[in-house]
Each structure stands twice: as structure tokens, then as C-alpha cells.
Amino acid sequence: EPEVTQTPSHQVTQMGQEVILRCVPISNHLYFYWYRQILGQKVEFLVSFYNNEISEKSEIFDDQFSVERPDGSNFTLKIRSTKLEDSAMYFCASSPLPTGTEAFFGQGTRLTVV
Amino acid sequence: GIQVEQSPPDLILQEGANSTLRCNFSDSVNNLQWFHQNPWGQLINLFYIPSGTKQNGRLSATTVATERYSLLYISSSQTTDSGVYFCAVEGGTASKLTFGTGTRLQVTL
Numbered sequence: 001e002p003e004v005t006q007t008p009s010h011q012v013t014q015m016g017q018e019v020i021l022r023c024v025p026i027s028n029h030l031y032f033y034w035y036r037q038i039l040g041q042k043v044e045f046l047v048s049f050y051n052n053e054i055s056e057k058s059e060i061f062d063d064q065f066s067v068e069r070p071d072g073s074n075f076t077l078k079i080r081s082t083k084l085e086d087s088a089m090y091f092c093a094s095s096p097l098p099t100g101t102e103a104f105f106g107q108g109t110r111l112t113v114v
Numbered sequence: 115g116i117q118v119e120q121s122p123p124d125l126i127l128q129e130g131a132n133s134t135l136r137c138n139f140s141d142s143v144n145n146l147q148w149f150h151q152n153p154w155g156q157l158i159n160l161f162y163i164p165s166g167t168k169q170n171g172r173l174s175a176t177t178v179a180t181e182r183y184s185l186l187y188i189s190s191s192q193t194t195d196s197g198v199y200f201c202a203v204e205g206g207t208a209s210k211l212t213f214g215t216g217t218r219l220q221v222t223l
Contacts, residue, residue, distance in 0.1 A: 031209065043157070043200065043213040056210060089155050098209035100144040102162035108155055 002026040006092050006106035013082055013113055021077045021109045023092030032075045033093040033103065034067065036060065043091065049075065050098065082113045116141045116205035120214035127191050127221050135186040135217045137201030145204035146177050147211065148186050152197050160186070160199075191221045 005024045013019050025032050034046040048055040049067050064080045075094075079086055092106040117140040127133055137146075148160040161168050161175040163184065168175055172191075177184040188195055198218050202211040 033210065035211075037155075042215045043202070043211075045210040045212070048210055056208070091157060093211075095209075099204060099207070100164070102145070102147065102159070103204075103211060104159065105149070105157045108157065110155060 002104075004092055004094055004104050004106035006090075006109050008109060009107065010110045011112070013111070015084060015113055016081050019079050019082055019111065021079075021090050021092075021111070023075045023077075023106055024073050025075055025092070025094030026104055027073070029094035029096050029104075031055075031095045031098050032067075032069070033095075034077045035091040035093065035105075037089040037091065037108075038085075039088070046077075046090075048098075055098070079111075082111075084113050087111060087113045115208070116143070116203060116212050118201060118203055118212050118214035120199075120201055120217050122217060123215065124218045125220070127219065129192060129221055129223055131191050131221075132187070132189045133191060133219070135188070135199050135201075135219075137184040137186070137203075137214055139182050139184075139201075139203045139205070141182070141205045143179065143182075143203045143205045145211070146184055147202050148175055148184070149200045149202065150195075150197050151200060151216070157200070188219075191219075193221045193223065195219060196221045 032049045037043045047057045093103045095103045119138045150158045165179045174187045198216040202213045
């Protein structure tokens, strides 16, 4: 069964460093998403991406965040200068259509900023 | 935006018991999904169920879209069912999921 894969599963970084979280969406899906979950809280939408541009972003997704599809298979989330409050679980998801279809989630990357 | 409420927030069951988790939402939806978050933090897709009823083993779900709620039934619970159950909905023209705050389930021996 096709699945969304994320790497790494866990990353520890120092405050102020740049991190790149990587995702490989399901191959025939066209819509990609990043979500974030701070420990003990609910999952929150960050950004959606289609046709090489951002479709929608939340207020959390400020200038320190960026997304990119550098090739035909990868989808990345970059955090330019990490803060302690960026520590969270980050989930990538993909879907074949923008609405009305199931979204498939990766297993997540746990980011710890120290 | 759309609001999603889940109840109960916490639930403790003995192994073998049945339970019902509820998800209420504030507007019409195009998509509704139930997830189980395991102790390692992974989100496991349980159901894609914008309307109707589905069953998968000991789990089943029903969404009554006209009344804006969904129910997740767990029968004969096992300790491996422990974790947090999230309902997530996509409403209106938004192409994103809005998650509820979850129900934390603990199944004891």
C-alpha cells in the first residue's frame, strides 16, 4: 500500500540553526501539506502546496518557514532559525485532490530544539 | 473557521469493554477522518468517513453529516487500543483538516 514517508524520524538541533524536514508524498498525489503538533496539544495546519506554490498557510507559518518541492518526489519544510517553541512533531500529508478526499499522513518527524 | 469538539476528553476502560467516542463539528464538511495516535506519536488512519457507516474489525464509525457529528465505536477493547483518538474535518472550501483536541483512551488489564 502506498504511504507517505518522512525523514528523519527524530531530529535534535540547537536554537538558531536551520533544519530541513523531508517528505516523500504518495506518487500520484498532487496536494501536499505540513501539520504541527506541540507536545500534548492538537494537530495544527501549517501550509498546503499545489503546483509548486503555496495554496494556503496558517498564521503559524511565518517568514521563518518555507516549503519546496525540489524534485518530482520530495517535499520539504525548512525552518530557517529554530526557536525553542518550534519543538514539536511535524507531519507531512498528501491527497489526490484538494477537497473531499482522504489525506494520508506520514509517521512524523519529532523536532527537538535545545 | 470550522470548530471541532471531541468528547470525552479522557476515558479509562478495562480490557474487553466497549466505548463510544464523539466528534461534533460546527459546519458542513467535505471530509472527516478518524486517527489513532500511538505512544510513539504516529498518526494512524482509522477511517475516512464524511458520511455513513464503516467497519474495520473491532472498530466502526458513523457520521451523520446533517446533524454534524461522528461517532467512533471501539468494541472488546485491548491494551493496544490505548492512545489518543483524533477527529479531523475539512469544511467549506478549505483544503485542510481541522483537528479536534482528541480523546485520550487508556485500556487497563
